[in-house]
Structures are given as C-alpha cells and as structure tokens.
Amino acid sequence: MFNSIAVSTVLYASHVWSHHYLLLIEQIQTAFIKRLFLLERQVANYAIRIETGCLPLEFNVIKQTLNFVIRILSQEGRIAKLIFKALVTSSENDKDKYNWTLNFKSILTRGNASHLWKCFDAGEFITAKAGILETITVELKNKDIQRASESLKYNYCVELTDLNRLISIKNCSINRIRIVAQTRMNYSKFRYKDKSHVLNIDESCCFCNINTNEDLFHFLFECTIHNTSRNIFISKFTNANRDNFQKILLNITTEDVLKIFNYVVCSLQRRSVFLNLMNY
Ligand SMILES: [Zn+2]
Secondary structure, rough: HHHHHHHHHHHHHHHOOOOHHHHHHHHHHHHHHHHOOOOOOOOHHHHHHHHHHOOOOHHHHHHHHHHHHHHHOOOOHHHHHHHHHHHHHHHOOOOOOOOHHOOOHHHHHHHOOOOOOOOOOHHHHHHHHHHHHHHHHHHHHHHHHHHHHHOOOOOOHHHHOOOOOOOOOOOHEEEEEEEHHHHHHOOOOEEEEEEEEEOOOOOOOOOOOOOOOOHHHHHHHHHHHHHHHHHHHHHHOOOOOOOOOOHHHHOHHHHHHHHHHHHHHHHHHHHHHHHHHHHH
C-alpha cells in the first residue's frame, strides 16, 4: 500500500525534478518503516533498508529516468528528442548542474554504461536497461552493507539474508514483529501499547545486585529479576554473550518471535512495577 499510494505520489515525475533531492526523498521511506515498527528516529536508515530488503528510493528515480529517456528517444523528430540531443551536446563544456542530462550521464557511469553517453538510439537503451539497473542495485546494496560493517551498533546486519530479515518473519502479529524490531534496532528503547520503556544503559542496574549497567544484554540475558521469564521463554539462548547475542537473535523461528515477545513484554511490565514501587 505504501508503494502504490505514497511512493507513486512522492515520485511523480521525479525523473525530472528529484535528482538534487534524493536524500530528502529517502526519508519518506525510512520514516514510514520506523513508524510502522515504532522505532526511534535515530535508527540508521541503512539498517532499516537491510532489515526490510528495501532499496533506497533513489533506485526508483533511476529506473524512471531510464524509462523517460527511452520514451524521448523513441519519438523521432519530436521536440523533446531535439532538446535532449542539444542538452547532451552542450554538456561537453557545460558544468551547469541544472543541465538535466548530466544526471543521466551519472546514471550511465554508475551502471557501467558510459559508452551509451551520446547514443540516441532507444533500442540500445532498452537492451542495456536491465544490466544498468542490476549494476546499480548491487552498488546501492553494497553501500548499505559497507556502512553496517563499519558500525558497532548495526554490524549484525551484515549477517542478514533473505531468510532472517525482519521482513521475512511470517505468520506473526505486527505487535510481535515490532518488539523483535525494537530489540534488534532500538537497542535500549521499547514502545508497547503506547508506553515507552527506556533501559538505563548508562547506569548500574537498580533491579539486581550484579552491579553492571542496564544495557540490552543485561536486560535480556543477565538481570536476575527476570530469571523466571527468561527460563520460561528464552532458555534456548543460553549460549548468548555480549559479543554474539545480536547475531543469535537473527536466526529465529516464528515460535521464537512469540517467546522473545513474551519475555520482553513480561520483563518490561515487571520493570515498570519495580520502578513505580521505588518511586513511592
Ligand atoms: Zn539487573
């Protein structure tokens, strides 16, 4: 529904106007996904795209641009084709960023098709289109993976495949998937039933006597006040440690999603009760 209504509206004629506003446009997709999973605004956009298997909206703009040029070049003798040729010719000495054809030139370069610059045969572009789009798809995906691999917080994303992405979790309610999404990406913040829960990651946990900060690992696998819930719901993950727990949470079945959901919700509720008692 997002693609058919929101994306098609936002990207209307985007092949003409949007090449200088791609970063701005990108926020529309990532903001939507963050709202869907109740994630924090600070969650990295590349992590969102890897978890959901989405390409940046830039890809749609590139595809529309190629189709637009093919349409122009198919119309022999029409004024649009004459203008296109004139702009391509003048771009030789033209550093004007508003010469639209320079955007097209950049797409050809990225798509390993520089040899098609100054080609005015629509047939050549129809033949090359799939290859150009495939090359740019790989480039965009690699860019996100590269950024994830350099991140301390989201380097688990490098391990994601089509089998264990967030978007691959099937037969689960949106509330359950949201909790898993927040566990993976929000790191220390949860939102459930309109209530926010923030772990005190910078302070020693006040609920147990382990004397360590209440970070996500502590909350999930260490804090003794959640031992009962832990034994009931997530005893399967007993080999989790600080270095591997994010990766362990990737290979989960539908049944595991329910267990993680139950553990997190029960533990957050217990935590809230304790906090309320301590405030009295
Ligand atoms: Zn604790």
